[in-house]
Amino acid sequence: MEMFDWKCLPFGYIKTDFNVRSRYKDGKWGKLEVSSSEYIDIHIAATGLHYGQEAFEGLKAYMGKDGKIRLFRWDENAKRLMLSADGVRMEKVPTEMFREALFQVVKLNKKFVPPYGSGASLYIRPLLYGSGAEVGVKPAAEYTFLIFVTPVGPYFKGGVKPVNMMICRDVDRAAPLGTGTFKVGGNYAASLRALMKAKEDGFASTIFLDAREKKYIDECGPANFFGIKDNTYITPKSESILNSITNMSLIKIAESLGMKTERRRVPVEELSTFAEAGACGTAAVISPIGKIVDPERNVIYEYCKDGNPGPSTMKLYNKLVAIQNGDEKDEFGWMTIVE
Numbered sequence: 001m002e003m004f005d006w007k008c009l010p011f012g013y014i015k016t017d018f019n020v021r022s023r024y025k026d027g028k029w030g031k032l033e034v035s036s037s038e039y040i041d042i043h044i045a046a047t048g049l050h051y052g053q054e055a056f057e058g059l060k061a062y063m064g065k066d067g068k069i070r071l072f073r074w075d076e077n078a079k080r081l082m083l084s085a086d087g088v089r090m091e092k093v094p095t096e097m098f099r100e101a102l103f104q105v106v107k108l109n110k111k112f113v114p115p116y117g118s119g120a121s122l123y124i125r126p127l128l129y130g131s132g133a134e135v136g137v138k139p140a141a142e143y144t145f146l147i148f149v150t151p152v153g154p155y156f157k158g159g160v161k162p163v164n165m166m167i168c169r170d171v172d173r174a175a176p177l178g179t180g181t182f183k184v185g186g187n188y189a190a191s192l193r194a195l196m197k198a199k200e201d202g203f204a205s206t207i208f209l210d211a212r213e214k215k216y217i218d219e220c221g222p223a224n225f226f227g228i229k230d231n232t233y234i235t236p237k238s239e240s241i242l243n244s245i246t247n248m249s250l251i252k253i254a255e256s257l258g259m260k261t262e263r264r265r266v267p268v269e270e271l272s273t274f275a276e277a278g279a280c281g282t283a284a285v286i287s288p289i290g291k292i293v294d295p296e297r298n299v300i301y302e303y304c305k306d307g308n309p310g311p312s313t314m315k316l317y318n319k320l321v322a323i324q325n326g327d328e329k330d331e332f333g334w335m336t337i338v339e
């Protein structure tokens with residue numbers, strides 16, 4: 001009997017069998033340990049709790065038609081975790097240790113990798129935090145690194161569907177010279193007021209503007225923004241957004257499909273000129289945007305007027321998903337088989 005109704009899995013947490021952990025103490029990382037507990041013992045004065053010394057990552061493993069499990073650009077996640085660690089002055093996780101933990105946790109939880117064709121995947125969450133005790137504001141001397149996994153359902157059940165977004169002008173997710181480019185928990189805490197307001201008002205997410213001038217698009221909640229016009233893929237360049245690995249990959253795919261690409265500041269008014277718009281990230285790959293509402297300016301930007309994602313969006317989406325599932329040749333060398 002199947003363990004789950006894979007097609008109906010939520011995008012949420014489900015217990016799996018094992019996670020892997022390592023502690024940094026006395027100037028060195030310890031051996032990776034396998035745990036079957038969902039809990040961590042944490043010092044009451046840990047800097048991860050008090051001073052936000054923590055960072056995380058998110059990536060997925062996919063089951064191919066050939067029965068092989070594939071990871072998508074995991075080395076980029078390892079690199080970004082190092083950048084985030086440095087950003088809040090934590091001990092970095094060496095790439096080799098990240099790789100070993102990643103492969104181990106996926107192999108140990110193999111039975112939780114959703115089957116090919118279900119649209120579901122195994123979400124992988126690496127976490128790093130200051131576990132050493134400090135009371136003054138300073139970096140901890142001890143760190144904990146762990147990775148857990150959880151099977152997640154397809155983001156869009158029943159196909160890719162356009163979502164509506166709301167422009168947020170009264171909350172900033174990150175300051176221009178702050179921590180926006182790091183995947184640290186504080187940025188997510190800072191975004192919650194805006195995100196919850198957008199949800200209460202019936203929107204899928206919020207679009208943050210640049211905090212300095214409120215003139216340019218930053219990003220869409222936990223995803224990067226892109227717009228398409230004149231066969232060109234345009235995505236914001238900003239000093240306060242997380243550099244999405246999905247976005248980086250879509251740029252390469254767009255180029256391979258003969259599109260032009262631009263990474264530059266995107267003024268809010270330019271929204272009216274795009275033929276298609278979307279949000280991209282590991283969770284949904286692409287969320288096509290149907291409508292962007294700017295309540296304070298009383299403006300609505302509309303895309304997908306027939307209710308369907310635009311043709312370029314779907315081309316990009318299909319190609320990336322085909323590579324991730326192993327259906328198409330991995331021409332960019334992005335996939336790693338877990339053996």
Ligand SMILES: Cc1ncc(COP(=O)(O)O)c(C=O)c1O
Binds near residue numbers: 223241243245282
């Ligand atoms: C703030 C933010 N922006 C963008 C992204 C998309 O990044 P990626 O494509 O690497 O998942 C995420 C998700 O990780 C995110 O949390």
